[in-house]
Amino acid sequence: MxxxxxNLKFVKVASLHDxxxxxxxxxxxxxxxVAAVIINDEKYQHKPDSERAEAEPxxxxxxxxxxxxxxxxxxxxxxxxxxxxx
Numbered sequence: 134m135x136x137x138x139x140n141l142k143f144v145k146v147a148s149l150h151d152x153x154x155x156x157x158x159x160x161x162x163x164x165x166x167v168a169a170v171i172i173n174d175e176k177y178q179h180k181p182d183s184e185r186a187e188a189e190p191x192x193x194x195x196x197x198x199x200x201x202x203x204x205x206x207x208x209x210x211x212x213x214x215x216x217x218x219x
Contacts, residue, residue: 142201143170146208148194152177152185155195158211165210167203172196 149155155171162169173190199207
């Protein structure tokens with residue numbers, strides 16, 4: 134995916150079926166200075182939490198994408214988060 138403003142290439146680092154989990158992951162990545170966007174959430178962005186809790190992606194899943202240069206760092210953060218939950 135190409136960002137029209139910065140001509141950055143974005144790559145997928147995660148696919149999630151729960152929009153709230155995708156939003157939390159996006160917050161964590163951004164707090165670690167990794168620009169992250171959620172793909173397939175457009176129609177839920179301005180909905181109340183109750184509707185977003187039951188959101189279903191238009192495609193296979195809600196995707197977290199980051200600039201290609203930050204993909205390795207994002208995957209490292211995700212790996213740490215996954216191991217902390219085990």
